[in-house]
Amino acid sequence: MNIENTQSQMRKGVLEFCILSIIKRGEVYPSDIIDEMKKANLHILEGTLYPLLTRLKNSDLLTYRWVESSSGPPRKYFSLTEKGATFYSELQSTWDELANAVHAITQNGTSTLTSSNNFNQ
Amino acid sequence: MKKVININFQGRVIPIEETAYETLKQYIDSLRRYFANEEGKDEIINDIENRIAELFSEQLKKGDSCVTDAHVAAIIASMGRPEDFEEMDAESSSSAGSSQQTYTQSTYTSQAAEPPRGALHRNDNDKILGGVCSGLAHYLRIDPTIMRILFALITLGGFGAGVLLYIILWIILPASPLSTNLKKRMFRNPDGKIIGGVCNGIASYFNIGVWIPRLIFALPLILGAVTGIFHNVFNNNFDPFPNILFSGFGGTLFIAYIILWIVVPEALTASDKLEMRGEKVDLESIKASVQGELQGFKGRAERMGEDFKVKAQAWGEEFKNTAQSKAQSFAADAGPVARRVGSGLGHAIGVLFKAFFLFIAGIVVFALFIALMAIIFSGAAVFPLKNFLLEGFWQNFFAWGTLVLFLGIPVIAGITWLVRRISGAKSSNKYLGYTFGSLWLIGLVCFILLVGSIRRSFDTRARIKDEVTLVQPARGKLVIKVPDSKVKYYGGWFRGGGILTVAEDSLIMNNVRLMIVKSEDSQFHASTIRYSYGNNPAIAERNAGRISYQIHQADSTVYLDRGFSVSEDTRFRNQRVLVTIAVPIGKRILIDRSVDRRLSWDEITVGPHDWNYEDNDNDGGSWWQTDVEYVMTAGGLERVDSEKNRDDEDVDKNKKMTQPEENQNKDDKKYRYKKDSTENKIEKKDSVKATRTVFIDDPNQEEEKSGAVESKAKTTISFLSPFQQLLAIGS
Numbered sequence: 001m002n003i004e005n006t007q008s009q010m011r012k013g014v015l016e017f018c019i020l021s022i023i024k025r026g027e028v029y030p031s032d033i034i035d036e037m038k039k040a041n042l043h044i045l046e047g048t049l050y051p052l053l054t055r056l057k058n059s060d061l062l063t064y065r066w067v068e069s070s071s072g073p074p075r076k077y078f079s080l081t082e083k084g085a086t087f088y089s090e091l092q093s094t095w096d097e098l099a100n101a102v103h104a105i106t107q108n109g110t111s112t113l114t115s116s117n118n119f120n121q
Numbered sequence: 122m123k124k125v126i127n128i129n130f131q132g133r134v135i136p137i138e139e140t141a142y143e144t145l146k147q148y149i150d151s152l153r154r155y156f157a158n159e160e161g162k163d164e165i166i167n168d169i170e171n172r173i174a175e176l177f178s179e180q181l182k183k184g185d186s187c188v189t190d191a192h193v194a195a196i197i198a199s200m201g202r203p204e205d206f207e208e209m210d211a212e213s214s215s216s217a218g219s220s221q222q223t224y225t226q227s228t229y230t231s232q233a234a235e236p237p238r239g240a241l242h243r244n245d246n247d248k249i250l251g252g253v254c255s256g257l258a259h260y261l262r263i264d265p266t267i268m269r270i271l272f273a274l275i276t277l278g279g280f281g282a283g284v285l286l287y288i289i290l291w292i293i294l295p296a297s298p299l300s301t302n303l304k305k306r307m308f309r310n311p312d313g314k315i316i317g318g319v320c321n322g323i324a325s326y327f328n329i330g331v332w333i334p335r336l337i338f339a340l341p342l343i344l345g346a347v348t349g350i351f352h353n354v355f356n357n358n359f360d361p362f363p364n365i366l367f368s369g370f371g372g373t374l375f376i377a378y379i380i381l382w383i384v385v386p387e388a389l390t391a392s393d394k395l396e397m398r399g400e401k402v403d404l405e406s407i408k409a410s411v412q413g414e415l416q417g418f419k420g421r422a423e424r425m426g427e428d429f430k431v432k433a434q435a436w437g438e439e440f441k442n443t444a445q446s447k448a449q450s451f452a453a454d455a456g457p458v459a460r461r462v463g464s465g466l467g468h469a470i471g472v473l474f475k476a477f478f479l480f481i482a483g484i485v486v487f488a489l490f491i492a493l494m495a496i497i498f499s500g501a502a503v504f505p506l507k508n509f510l511l512e513g514f515w516q517n518f519f520a521w522g523t524l525v526l527f528l529g530i531p532v533i534a535g536i537t538w539l540v541r542r543i544s545g546a547k548s549s550n551k552y553l554g555y556t557f558g559s560l561w562l563i564g565l566v567c568f569i570l571l572v573g574s575i576r577r578s579f580d581t582r583a584r585i586k587d588e589v590t591l592v593q594p595a596r597g598k599l600v601i602k603v604p605d606s607k608v609k610y611y612g613g614w615f616r617g618g619g620i621l622t623v624a625e626d627s628l629i630m631n632n633v634r635l636m637i638v639k640s641e642d643s644q645f646h647a648s649t650i651r652y653s654y655g656n657n658p659a660i661a662e663r664n665a666g667r668i669s670y671q672i673h674q675a676d677s678t679v680y681l682d683r684g685f686s687v688s689e690d691t692r693f694r695n696q697r698v699l700v701t702i703a704v705p706i707g708k709r710i711l712i713d714r715s716v717d718r719r720l721s722w723d724e725i726t727v728g729p730h731d732w733n734y735e736d737n738d739n740d741g742g743s744w745w746q747t748d749v750e751y752v753m754t755a756g757g758l759e760r761v762d763s764e765k766n767r768d769d770e771d772v773d774k775n776k777k778m779t780q781p782e783e784n785q786n787k788d789d790k791k792y793r794y795k796k797d798s799t800e801n802k803i804e805k806k807d808s809v810k811a812t813r814t815v816f817i818d819d820p821n822q823e824e825e826k827s828g829a830v831e832s833k834a835k836t837t838i839s840f841l842s843p844f845q846q847l848l849a850i851g852s
Contacts, residue, residue, distance in 0.1 A: 003328065031172065041312060045201025047152065050168040054161040073132045075175075076168065 269384035308388035519571035526564025583661035594677030631684035640703035
């Protein structure tokens with residue numbers, strides 16, 4: 001067991017949720033997703049985003065349409081399907097529960113443990 | 122010189138360098154292999170190609186004539202290589218792994234068997250100056266950073282030998298773009314950096330809490346600061362920075378930080394950051410061990426194969442170049458190299474500049490901090506005196522406000538800030554700053570009010586003059602001594618400065634000066650002038666009147682009191698006593714060493730420097746040394762035995778001149794001693810106050826008081842501007 005593995009597992013878990021929540025706000029172009037996540041300091045390689053989007057699309061959670069671009073060929077804009085919206089709200093409630101649980105465990109546990117954890121961040 | 126080809130890439134015509142095209146093709150192939158088992162692999166590749174094409178055309182729109190190696194490398198870095206995906210995307214890793222394996226075996230087996238490093242090259246892909254360190258590191262398979270630090274050390278320690286070596290290698294070694302053969306590299310981490318992100322990068326590299334390297338770098342400085350403070354407090358030597366920054370461990374670390382800042386690259390792209398944490402290594406090794414596959418090795422083998430191909434190309438080019446002319450190639454390279462050197466040097470100079478300014482700022486902050494601490498320390502030391510200085514509730518209130526808020530808050534805030542920065546805690550509430558700020562402003566107001574209030578306590582000065590009649594000594598020689606006091610107080614803190622010691626409820630002061638003048642008649646005369654300040658003339662006069670200072674006589678010896686006490690009730694108002702002895706011409710006087718030793722004048726300069734602006738009290742005084750017999754002549758005091766005196770001078774070098782400059786206008790006499798006929802009538806060891814004159818020096822209330830002051834005194838009223846008074850208080 002080592003820390004990087006755990007960390008990357010943690011990040012991976014929320015990655016789809018984050019991407020879906022960005023798409024939920026409206027039609028979006030993949031590189032905008034990258035930019036927004038970068039702004040939030042959540043780094044993701046573009047090369048991993050496209051497969052993920054394709055996978056989500058193949059599971060009927062996402063749909064896309066071609067939008068004419070002023071420069072060059074049309075671009076793919078992604079949006080959530082109905083199924084995707086349900087999926088997202090389920091994820092949302094799971095996340096809320098999880099966040100609450102994690103918060104309750106890490107913050108309201110023994111105070112010494114919490115403080116030392118914070119310090120090490 | 123590179124060949125440019127046009128490709129049709131996702132419906133766009135892209136002019137691209139041939140080598141860049143090769144790299145791109147390899148990259149897309151590697152993606153295709155990676156996603157081979159993925160359900161919608163064509164779509165994925167299509168999307169990615171589309172994005173790349175878009176980035177290319179953006180690049181071309183910016184004015185570049187074609188897509189170059191550097192562009193492709195940048196795009197690949199931002200998209201990520203298949204190896205980078207793995208740890209982001211564990212889901213598909215097993216399938217991708219197997220596909221990779223098959224591919225590696227089928228295509229690259231023959232090449233992968235070749236030795237991976239080939240020859241020593243300068244690294245074009247990763248360089249600060251010429252890529253020499255990076256190339257060497259690549260050859261030796263170590264982190265380029267280590268190589269760079271090594272070179273920096275050689276340069277610093279070997280008087281520039283490193284530079285020479287570097288230049289030689291730069292000229293000799295051929296350049297080629299090498300891709301990294303390391304899994305984990307040291308970077309400066311720009312996320313959450315304080316100065317240059319060095320500590321943060323070290324923490325990421327070694328996988329430790331970021332506070333550890335920060336503490337290691339900061340602790341010697343903090344310790345230096347603390348010792349510096351004590352050094353300053355106890356040795357009165359304000360010299361905070363050279364000791365701390367340039368000597369010892371702290372200085373070494375300081376320089377080390379700057380070197381690291383220059384040589385360690387900043388993690389800019391996502392893959393840099395992943396590399397910095399070394400995530401992919403560990404994942405690979407885990408997979409290798411858990412799944413029992415050789416995948417990690419294969420991955421590396423694949424990269425080696427790529428490397429080899431790139432290198433082979435570079436070699437080919439290099440060979441051609443050599444065949445043409447080495448000089449020509451050098452000239453062709455000169456442009457970009459110069460640019461590279463420029464940017465590398467620019468970075469180094471920029472860092473040095475930053476470090477320099479940081480350094481200056483550090484010194485300023487440090488000096489302020491130490492000054493603050495020193496003030497607080499000395500404030501604490503003077504604290505027992507406060508009852509003698511402060512009057513009433515408000516002054517005490519303001520004094521506490523000043524100490525706690527005005528001086529304490531910046532220290533607490535500074536320490537808080539430091540601890541937060543080192544521990545990397547984000548400032549969660551901005552109200553903390555506001556709170557500190559407003560408390561400090563309150564402290565500032567307290568300080569101003571305190572200064573104003575104390576200044577008012579020193580507004581008015583009163584002077585009471587008493588004549589003391591002396592028994593004329595039989596042999597025409599007067600000896601002046603200060604007897605030892607019966608009780609001695611040893612209160613280490615407050616010696617000197619006119620304050621002898623602090624007793625329970627009174628302050629013993631020896632702020633007394635002896636002045637020798639020429640007598641107008643043939644008699645010895647003595648007088649005391651008692652000074653004090655106060656809020657108004659009445660209080661000043663009362664304070665001066667409360668000074669009990671007496672002169673006793675026994676035969677031809679005059680004894681001056683050791684000091685006088687100031688009660689808590691009277692408070693310290695810079696009380697002073699001036700004793701004047703008038704010596705008639707032809708008579709002798711000897712001042713005992715005890716006068717110098719036991720009386721102390723000067724130092725305390727609360728209130729105006731009245732001795733410089735004073736009316737005639739100070740006139741006519743001659744300078745003297747202790748334990749030397751003088752005779753009064755028309756021209757002032759003269760030594761009785763000049764030869765002996767010279768010996769004395771050697772012996773008594775340490776004796777002070779109480780009044781170094783000889784008074785020039787001794788002739789325009791201002792002796793105001795009344796020619797009393799009280800001589801020869803005084804009982805021994807008994808002082809008699811013959812006359813009393815009260816002088817009030819009050820610039821503001823002079824008129825009100827003038828009626829009460831004797832007409833004679835009016836001539837001696839000195840006007841001191843409030844500005845002068847303020848200055849004097851300030852000092």
